[in-house]
Amino acid sequence: MxxxxxxxxxxxxxxxxxxxxxxxxxxxxxxxxxxxxxxxxxxxxxxxxxxxxxxxxxxxxxxxxxxxxxxxxxxxxxxxxxxxxxxxxxxxxxxxxxxxxxxxxxxxxxxxxxxxxxxxxxxxxxxxxxxxxxxxxxxxxxxxxxxxxxxxxxxxSSGFDAAAVNMASLQHQLYKACFDLFCKQGDAQEISQLKDQTVLAKTDFDQLLNATQTENYEVWESRDAWQHYQSQVAELMEALERWRLSIVEAKGLVLPRLLPDLEAFDNELDGRFTLIEQTLAGHPPGRNPEPMELSYDEDAVVALGHFDRAAFAVIYAQMQRLERLSRSLLNAARGTRSEGGAVVSAVPSHRSRAVFLxxxxxxxxxxxxxxxxxxxxxxxxxxxxxxxxxxxxxxxxxxxxxxxxxxxxxxxxxxxxxxxxxxxxxxxxxxxxxxxxxxxxxxxxxxxxxxxxxxxxxxxxxxxxxxxxxxxxxxxxxxxxxxxxxxxxxxxxxxxxxxxxxxxxxxAYFPFDFRPEQTSLRLLRRFFRSGEHLISTVGGSSSDRATRLERWRMAFHAREVATLPAKLGTWLPHIDTGRLSGTTAEQLQALVARMQALNNRLQQLFEGRDGPQAEFLMRELREEFKIWRQGIQDVFQNLSENQVVDEGQALRARLDRFTGRLEMHIKKSLDMSTEQQLSEQEAVNFYLLLGVCQGVSEALVDCADSIDAIDWAGWREERF
Structure with missing residues (x-):
């Protein structure tokens, strides 16, 4: 038996x-x-x-x-x-x-x-x-x-190899689903399910890696390579999510027409993901991945409106990052199977000095x-x-x-x-x-x-x-x-x-209230308060010129914004929505997802804001960006204090008015510019910054829509 x-x-x-x-x-x-x-x-x-x-x-x-x-x-x-x-x-x-x-x-x-x-x-x-x-x-x-x-x-832990292959397979499927979405053929529900499955698979892989290092000598010898592969997997998951968000926000663009080499790009990345699966399954490593330059139709891009060009610039940057990360991931997978676990990295990693937060x-x-x-x-x-x-x-x-x-x-x-x-x-x-x-x-x-x-x-x-x-x-x-x-x-x-x-x-009530409803409200307030602080630094001192205290505060609030959506997600299942009229589990899940999307956009904003920009263009548009920043700050402040804000339609109307005004000023400024004033790289950086700002606005409006749909009065009632 x-x-x-x-x-x-x-x-x-x-x-x-x-x-x-x-x-x-x-x-x-x-x-x-x-x-x-x-x-x-x-x-x-x-x-x-x-x-x-x-x-x-x-x-x-x-x-x-x-x-x-x-x-x-x-x-x-x-x-x-x-x-x-x-x-x-x-x-x-x-x-x-x-x-x-x-x-x-x-x-x-x-x-x-x-x-x-x-x-x-x-x-x-x-x-x-x-x-x-x-x-x-x-x-x-x-x-x-x-x-x-x-x-x-x-x-x-005999399932370690199978867990590694399963995670690679799910990431491959997630890439294909996002690519189908890029081509206007994808299913958002399928992507959501694949995301959840990939997160669970990565959790399982992380646990098994920790255990297998102890009981398997070969894995122990290659532990540096496996840990490098583990970090590359996390980066790729983040890059795929950012790419998906950028595609969703570029609703009016027919993106495949702008990229003549799209099919070759897809075939290359698809082949890399297949090689990763085969390598982890124990097959001999295949060809070395070569860098691939993704070209675009310059005439078609120039013909776009400024905000469409900005949206395309963000998507294009994400696709270039996907190309680099997929190449690095394949090299990392090959490193786990090489003798001694040699780590081969295609993307240099920069470790910042640890600061207590x-x-x-x-x-x-x-x-x-x-x-x-x-x-x-x-x-x-x-x-x-x-x-x-x-x-x-x-x-x-x-x-x-x-x-x-x-x-x-x-x-x-x-x-x-x-x-x-x-x-x-x-x-x-x-x-x-x-x-x-x-x-x-x-x-x-x-x-x-x-x-x-x-x-x-x-x-x-x-x-x-x-x-x-x-x-x-x-x-x-x-x-x-x-x-x-x-x-x-x-x-x-x-x-x-x-x-x-x-x-x-x-x-449970003193010195801090640990009831799920009150804790969730506290986490929401902290998320939007930290977002308000981060937005207030846009246009100020760059990270290189900021004081040590300013850098510490920025790092603290950035960490808050990055971690609070996941923390909120652990509390929401414990909320009894039956006692809260006007609140459903689906609404709470949507709120967490949109907070995570807003976090991704804020991270992109601070990653790209210090790139070289055309001084004359930023000088001409300084007042417009100041108005945008103040408007976004006001929304963050209202959400952090009362979870109350204008209706989503009103916010979108304000955003559309600002967009129209800003596009007119951009056109006027560019018409007055010369080639000496605006280099090609500065133009790319400007449109990237513009696209990320637009993404922050859209993500914040989506967040406000989710918050506006929930009746918060019942959350503030005292219960014992």
């Missing part, structure tokens, strides 16, 4: 749990449940993923040892200084958990610091022993689970965690007999960290998994464990219960239930060599959670 993957993974976790308990008890180690915690939180689907997580957990435990013992040594006699130092440690860890790298390391460091600091702070004489024991038992759980996953049904959402989550911990601490100091004593504070750190990882989930979602784990553990602790007389019976009990919880909560979206179910089971049964049984112990542990849930519920 063939066992399912779910059954195999449940058996592996249950077996590792039972063996870890057996070894810890045979060594007469205190608190063997720490080894059980390591098994519960390390188990993942593949060997590479599990080993990565195991390494991060071990490193986090060792880091927590050093930090915690330092705090105990420095502040053992001053509880307030000790708490301030402890708050600084878990605050830094909490903030770093929201980053892109080593999130689990920071989570474990904070969690283990809570255990060692609380235990060591109340008993500084035994603090070192507590820290060493915690490291020993964590290492035991990691070692046992790692060995079992290696030798028993090893779940290798605070993430306001991560800071808010950090404040929430610190509020939970400090309220728990003050309740212990001034509240009399709190159930669980200092365990109350330790568990508050654990639950607070869980909320940092999933701030969108309401506290009520924690009730069921916690209650399930407590109920199972209590029944076994009171009625079954007193009947056991040897580890054989206890081991079978631990194995069966762990298997049941892992099997019932095997789906990825049930990670929360699995983690809390296993945690509560481990805490309630409290296995030790000198086992005692007391109903009071179960009741005391159970009483901890209503108090903690009360504290956590309060922090």
């Amino acid at each position: 063939t066992l399912s993957t779910k059954t195999k993974e449940s058996i592996k976790t249950a077996l590792a749990m039972a063996i870890s308990y057996g070894i810890a008890l045979s060594m007469d180690w205190d608190r063997p449940y720490w080894a059980g915690f390591a098994v519960a939180f390390v188990s993942l689907a593949s060997v590479g993923q599990s080993l990565n997580k195991a390494a991060l957990r071990m490193c986090g435990t060792l880091a927590a040892m050093v930090v915690s013992l330092t705090l105990v040594a420095l502040f053992a006699q001053d509880r307030w200084a000790f708490m301030l130092g402890f708050s600084l440690v878990i605050g830094v860890c909490c903030y770093m958990m929201g980053g892109e790298k080593h999130q689990y390391f920071w989570q474990v460091t904070a969690f283990v610091s809570g255990i060692i600091c609380v235990d060591g702070g109340t008993d500084p004489v035994n603090a070192f022993q507590t820290a060493v024991l915690r490291a020993q038992e964590t290492g035991l759980g990691i070692l046992v689970y790692s060995l079992i996953t290696i030798f028993l049904w090893p779940g290798r 605070p993430d306001l959402d991560r800071l808010a989550s950090t404040c929430r965690l610190l509020t939970v911990v400090w309220v728990a601490f003050l309740m212990l100091i001034y509240g009399g007999d709190i159930p669980g004593g200092f365990s109350f504070m330790t568990i508050s750190v654990s639950l607070g960290l869980a909320l940092v990882n999933m701030p969108q989930v309401p506290v009520s979602k924690l009730f069921k998994p916690v209650a399930t784990g407590v109920a199972i553990g209590a029944v076994l602790y009171i009625f079954v464990m007193p009947q056991l007389s040897s580890f054989l019976g206890l081991g079978l009990l631990i194995f069966a219960t762990t298997f049941a919880i892992c099997y019932l909560y095997a789906a990825p979206q049930q990670k929360l239930g699995r983690a809390f179910g296993l945690s509560m089971f481990i805490v309630i049964i409290g296995v030790s060599n000198h086992q005692t049984y007391s109903f009071l112990s179960v009741a005391t542990t159970t009483m901890i959670f209503p108090l903690l849930f009360l504290v956590i519920s309060i922090t």
